[in-house]
Amino acid sequence: MSMATTEEGARGTIADQAARTTAPALTKRIRGLSDKAIAWVFIAPTIVLLLAINIFPLIWTIYLSFTNYQANRPNRPITHVGTKWYQDILSSPDVWAAMQATAHFVFWTILLQTLLGFGLAYLLDRKFRGHAFWTTIILIPMMLSPAVVGNFWKFLYQPQIGLFNTIVSFFTGIPPSSFEMLGSVTLSPWSIIIVDTWMWTPYVMLICLAGLRSIPDYIYEAAEVDRASPFRQFWSITLPMALPFIMLAVLFRGIENFKMFDMVNLLTGGGPGSTTEVASITLKREAFEKWRTGYSSAFAIILFVAVFGLANIYVKALNRVKQR
Amino acid sequence: MSQALTTAHSVVAPTPLSRRIAATLVIVYALVSMIPLAWILMTGFKTPPDSIAYPPKLVFEPSLEGYCNLFTTRTRQTAEYIESLGPPQSTCDEITRKRDMVIAGPSNYVPRFWNSLVIAFGSTFCAVSLGVLAAYAFSRFRIPLADDLLFFILSTRMMPPIAVAIPIYLMYRKLGLSDTALGMILLYTAVNVSLAVWLLKGFIDEIPKEYEEAAMIDGYTRLHAFFKVVLPQAATGIAATAIFCLIFAWNEYAFAVLLTSGEAQTAPPFIPTIIGEGGMDWPAVGAGTTLFLIPLLVFTVLLRKHLLRGITFGAVRK
Numbered sequence: 001m002s003m004a005t006t007e008e009g010a011r012g013t014i015a016d017q018a019a020r021t022t023a024p025a026l027t028k029r030i031r032g033l034s035d036k037a038i039a040w041v042f043i044a045p046t047i048v049l050l051l052a053i054n055i056f057p058l059i060w061t062i063y064l065s066f067t068n069y070q071a072n073r074p075n076r077p078i079t080h081v082g083t084k085w086y087q088d089i090l091s092s093p094d095v096w097a098a099m100q101a102t103a104h105f106v107f108w109t110i111l112l113q114t115l116l117g118f119g120l121a122y123l124l125d126r127k128f129r130g131h132a133f134w135t136t137i138i139l140i141p142m143m144l145s146p147a148v149v150g151n152f153w154k155f156l157y158q159p160q161i162g163l164f165n166t167i168v169s170f171f172t173g174i175p176p177s178s179f180e181m182l183g184s185v186t187l188s189p190w191s192i193i194i195v196d197t198w199m200w201t202p203y204v205m206l207i208c209l210a211g212l213r214s215i216p217d218y219i220y221e222a223a224e225v226d227r228a229s230p231f232r233q234f235w236s237i238t239l240p241m242a243l244p245f246i247m248l249a250v251l252f253r254g255i256e257n258f259k260m261f262d263m264v265n266l267l268t269g270g271g272p273g274s275t276t277e278v279a280s281i282t283l284k285r286e287a288f289e290k291w292r293t294g295y296s297s298a299f300a301i302i303l304f305v306a307v308f309g310l311a312n313i314y315v316k317a318l319n320r321v322k323q324r
Numbered sequence: 325m326s327q328a329l330t331t332a333h334s335v336v337a338p339t340p341l342s343r344r345i346a347a348t349l350v351i352v353y354a355l356v357s358m359i360p361l362a363w364i365l366m367t368g369f370k371t372p373p374d375s376i377a378y379p380p381k382l383v384f385e386p387s388l389e390g391y392c393n394l395f396t397t398r399t400r401q402t403a404e405y406i407e408s409l410g411p412p413q414s415t416c417d418e419i420t421r422k423r424d425m426v427i428a429g430p431s432n433y434v435p436r437f438w439n440s441l442v443i444a445f446g447s448t449f450c451a452v453s454l455g456v457l458a459a460y461a462f463s464r465f466r467i468p469l470a471d472d473l474l475f476f477i478l479s480t481r482m483m484p485p486i487a488v489a490i491p492i493y494l495m496y497r498k499l500g501l502s503d504t505a506l507g508m509i510l511l512y513t514a515v516n517v518s519l520a521v522w523l524l525k526g527f528i529d530e531i532p533k534e535y536e537e538a539a540m541i542d543g544y545t546r547l548h549a550f551f552k553v554v555l556p557q558a559a560t561g562i563a564a565t566a567i568f569c570l571i572f573a574w575n576e577y578a579f580a581v582l583l584t585s586g587e588a589q590t591a592p593p594f595i596p597t598i599i600g601e602g603g604m605d606w607p608a609v610g611a612g613t614t615l616f617l618i619p620l621l622v623f624t625v626l627l628r629k630h631l632l633r634g635i636t637f638g639a640v641r642k
Contacts, residue, residue, distance in 0.1 A: 035465055038546055042461035046454045046477065046517050053514035054480040057491030064491070071494060120353060126338040126346035134347075136628050137354045140361065142635075143624045147577030148613050151596040152364050155606055160378045163363050176379070198357060203635060210632050210640045248639065259484040262577035266596055280578075283486045288582060293490060300487030311482040315475055 058304070065298035072291040085298035095299070097274060098282040104189055105196070105264075105278055106257045110250055112197045117204025118246060122238075124205070125212045135209075142202045150266035153195045157181040157267075182268055188276050192264050196257065204249040211245025212238065244320060251314045255307060279303055364617070367610030375606040390607025392416035393600065394433050394615075398425040433612055436594040440616075442505055443590055444573035447512035451569045452562060454513070455520025456528075460550060462521070463528040464536075474522070478637065481518040485578035493583060505588045511579055516569040519637065523568065526638035527561025528554065564630035567623050574619065591616050 033041070065085055067078045089095050120138065124131050141149070156164045157180075165176035181191040215237065223233050261280035264270070270277035270285070277285075283303065287296035338346070367375050369386040372393075398420050406426060412418040420427050458477075462470055492511065493502065501507030535557065536549040544552065555562070581593040595612045598605055627634065633641050 033547070035546060039461040039465035039467055042457035043467070043473070046458040046521060047473070049454065049510075049514050049517060050477065050480050053492070053511060054483065054488065057488055057495060058483075060491040060494070061487070071490075116353075120350060123346040123350050126343045128343040128347035128350075130347070131350070134350050134354050136625060138350070138357060139628070139631065140621065140624055141357060143571060143620045144617055145575035145577065145592050145620070147575070147581075147592040148595055148616055149360075151609065152613055153360065155367070155604070155609070156360055156363065161376045161380060163359070163380050166380050167359075198360070201357075206632050207636060207640060245640065248636065252636070255482055261484070261486055262592075265577075265581075280484055280486045283484070284582075287486065287490050288493075293494075297490055300484070300490060303484050304487050307482050307484060308479060311479050314482075315478065 061297045061300055064294055065301050067294050069293045070291050071287075071293045081294065085295045086302070088295065089299050089302060094274070095282065098277050098279050101189065101274070101276060102258060102260075102278045105192060105260065105276075106254055108190075108193045109196045109200070109257050110253050112193065113201045113204045113253060114246060114250060116197065116201045117249065118208045118242070120201070120205045121208035121212055124209055135206075139202045139206065141199045144199070146199065146263040147266050149199060150195065150263035153191075154182065154267055157191055159183070183272055185272055185275050188268055188272060192267055192276055195263060195267060196260070199263070200253060200256075204246075204253065207245050207249040208242060211242035214245075215241045244317070247317055251310070251317055255310050255314060258307060258310065259303075361617075364610050364613050367606055368614045370607050370610070372600060372605060372607055375610070387419070387607075388415060389419050390605075390611040392419050393431075393605055393608040394598065394611040395431055396420070396427045397429050397431050398423075399428045400424060401426050431598075432589075432594065433591075433598075436589055436591045437615070439505060439584075439588055440574060440590040440592075443508045443512060443588070444570050446505070446509040447516060447573045448566050448569040450509065450513040451516035451520045452524075452566050454517050455524050455565065456555070456558070456562060458517075458521045459524035459528050460554060462525050464533065474525075477518045477521050481515060486582075489579060489582045492579070496583060503584050503586055503588045508580070508584060508588055508590070511583070512573045512576065515576075515579075516572055519568060519572070519634075520565050522637040523565045523634060524558070524561060526633065526641065527558050527565070530561075531557045564627060564634065567627050568634040571620065571623055 066080055066082060068081050069078050070076065124135055153164075156162050159165055159180045160177045162176075162181075164181060165179065168174065168179075169176040179187060181187050219237055219241075220233060223237060228236070259280055260278055261284065264276060264278055264281060265284070268276040270281040274282075280303075283296055283299055286292050286299060366384075368390045369388070370381070370384055371387045371389050374381050374384045374387075375390075392415070396416060401424065403424065406421050406424065409421075409426065412421055417427060461467065462474060467473065496502040496507050499507075501510070531554060535553050536544075536546075539549040539553045540546065575592065576590070577592040580590045584590065584593065591612070595609060595616060598608050598612055600608065624631075
């Protein structure tokens with residue numbers, strides 16, 4: 001392994017040439033590095049950065065979650081409150097309402113995106129002329145900034161002047177001023193689902209497409225020889241073989257939508273009332289509007305544990321897909 | 325080879341009819357999904373009254389008022405004052421005067437856009453530099469607990485941003501990093517480095533080890549082999565990774581809105597705050613959004629071959 005350090009004296013011409021371009025002192029020191037040292041020198045900066053910006057704050061959050069600290073009153077003496085915040089959160093109807101809003105959002109977005117995304121991928125797999133071009137067009141929404149998109153959909157959703165209501169009324173005959181996507185308690189949860197589905201269906205589609213392309217043709221040919229119906233082929237070959245990919249997409253969308261903040265914050269801000277107040281919005285209100293730092297830290301830890309659990313499942317699924 | 329032969333006359337190739345149906349449905353979806361974007365673009369070229377017309381105007385006289393309003397701040401003046409000013413200096417000047425207003429100065433859009441650029445490129449450079457080193461180490465050396473370390477790196481990306489924002493907010497306040505470009509660059513580097521490590525490890529795994537070994541037999545040290553053999557080979561992967569990091573930093577909103585308010589504010593939290601007289605100035609918002617989204621459209625086209633890999637942290641490769 002450390003061939004370079006031992007052989008450099010004997011055949012150092014190229015190395016010397018290369019070495020002349022760097023500062024001599026540095027070269028000397030670097031030459032002495034073993035592979036093991038290089039490995040740690042290469043990894044250390046990343047780990048240190050993540051420890052400083054992710055792990056240290058996390059530990060601080062855990063500490064704060066047991067205190068009554070308030071970020072807008074830094075000079076107030078800190079008292080320890082034990083697990084009070086955790087008990088409060090787990091028994092708070094507001095938190096459960098937020099969890100319900102989140103679950104509703106996650107469930108419907110995933111369902112719609114999976115159906116639409118897989119459908120589109122299935123159609124694109126027909127490889128008609130220009131399919132690559134249309135794939136790129138369809139992918140555009142998922143590359144955009146969720147915040148900027150949320151802000152603009154607010155305009156599309158305006159009653160009367162908004163494009164969305166006009167289009168709906170064009171197809172259904174309902175007057176465009178008779179319903180408010182963002183202002184109504186029943187419609188607002190759907191308004192965020194529609195925007196998220198518009199944005200992220202391409203994501204599911206792209207992963208499903210990879211799944212479909214990974215199925216070798218000869219399996220279908222064998223099925224054709226056995227006179228399996230197209231319907232049977234779909235259920236017995238296409239779907240099971242694409243399933244790991246669909247699951248990967250679902251898990252990733254699940255984690256992302258569980259954390260959803262930017263698009264919803266700009267579109268509805270959690271309103272009207274708290275009908276679209278997903279977990280991250282509640283957290284922001286508690287932490288940066290009510291300044292209940294201790295309480296919101298505890299809430300953050302609970303959310304983090306939930307996401308970490310999902311992430312664990314995610315990585316396992318990811319490895320399974322990789323092994324195929 | 326026989327497989328390639330059979331596919332040429334495959335019995336399972338889609339029929340022309342099914343192809344045509346598939347094409348129609350896909351094109352309809354693509355066009356419908358482009359409507360909101362087309363509307364953003366169009367609104368940018370409308371006048372404020374046109375933008376809030378009922379029913380919404382599909383055909384309108386294009387105007388640069390949205391773009392003028394995006395880049396300027398204006399004050400209302402009396403007709404006599406405006407007449408006393410002499411001929412308008414520019415197109416925007418003329419448009420503004422028609423509304424009984426004069427341009428008071430530049431708006432904050434350009435500085436915010438500039439902040440976005442500095443923070444996105446700064447953090448991308450740092451994240452990719454750190455990422456490529458770590459990825460090389462994970463790819464080539466036996467590292468104890470490598471899988472756990474990689475999982476740790478990935479898990480930092482899974483945290484809800486708001487949950488991390490509370491202590492970061494406190495920490496930055498103590499260190500004097502709140503509302504600074506440096507603070508945002510550090511933060512985005514930390515978020516992006518996980519993606520960079522995972523993606524780059526995949527790309528470096530694909531470069532045969534033999535290349536470096538050959539170079540090392542020729543007398544290169546491990547480090548020279550890394551810089552002169554591996555890095556050029558990984559150039560495409562590094563570029564793709566960099567674009568993914570750029571997109572994240574460019575689009576990020578949660579940290580930006582909580583940790584920046586003035587000096588270091590980026591475009592995403594700024595664009596929703598563009599307001600005119602009596603409500604949102606939608607043409608200016610449309611104009612600002614259009615300019616903000618153009619780089620992303622370019623990136624999408626550049627990245628289309630590597631998109632899949634990027635969005636799945638390297639799990640799915642074509």
